[in-house]
Amino acid sequence: MNAVPVADPRPLVELIIDGQAVRVPQGSTILDACRQEGIDTPTLCWAENLTPVNVCRVCIVEVENSRVLVPSCSRGAEDGMVVATDSERVRTSRKMVFELLASSVDLDRADDEVHAWMDHYGCDPGRMGDKADIATVAQPPKVQDDLYVRDYERCILCYKCVEACGEDAQFTFAIATAGRGFGAHISTEFDVSLPDSACVYCGNCIGVCPTGALVFKTEHDMREEGTWNEDAQSVTTTVCTFCGVGCNLELHVQDEQIVKVTSPADHSVTNGHLCIKGRFGWQHAQS
Secondary structure (H helix, E strand, C coil), X not given: CCCCCCCCCCCEEEEEECCEEEEEECCXXXXXXXXXXXXXXXXXXXXXXXXXXXXXXXXXXXXXXXXXXEECCXXXXXXXXXXXXXXXXXXXXXXXXXXXXXXXXXXXXXXXXXXXHHXXXXXCHHHHXXXXXXXCCCCCCECCCCCEEECXXXXXXXXXXXXHHCCCCCCCCCEEEECCHHHCEEEEHHHCCHHHCCCCCCCHHHHHCCCCCEEEHXXXXXXXXXXXXXXXXXXXXXXXXXXXXXXXXXXXXXXXXXEEEECCCCCCCCXXXXXXXXXXXXXXXXX
8 A cells, every 4th residue: 555645744933913822834925824613814916825025005904013004915924923803903914005006096896895894994095085086997897709708897916827727727827917006907918909919818817816806708798798696696516628627617508508617726736727728728618
């Protein structure tokens, strides 16, 4: 019988979070510790299958003796660390970040969790001014193929799509951040059209987008027609049959028609990432 390799055990570190002693393996982040203990912490640019990039700043927490608030998604948990996740300083900062984001882009299609946190903090984006003059927002959705749509009106520059297209999943590097300041935006290399770029249409950028800035063409069209209804959709998990890798697929079905395909981020084979066949190759099933 072959031996099953087991990783070396990691020593534990103990920290205090909101007055509660928490022990986590060395190398864990503060967010890992919070999630282990069931302490709710908002995230936007973080995903369990991506490398933290520290750009949204909604997961910040207060660490004793630290001059600034720290991002819990990337700050390592240290022995003896004292953390506050719901202090007045943390609440004020998170509220302002959500307000600034909602005042500059359209968050109407963001994850339900985003709206729940905004309600929790009593956010009022209107006090930040009008977003109509922001050039990166005031543009129509880019529809350049029959697979997916880019809508910069909803992009919060969380970098998730860039990470998924790069070293964290696809290694295509077809998209990156271009411009500076208010002109910063997600773009293809040399700002060429999507079909002329290095994009291989894996759709992993869609899978990680938290705001609806990247969506399936089917979803975009159905929303335009007013027929998109997530409450009426069922989700069935199956295994992709295009090859022998064994990727899990989540088929979203409405009115007996597949409308989009996702993959669970905790799946051990591909961690939620798919190829073009797995994510878009389902039209033949209802031809």
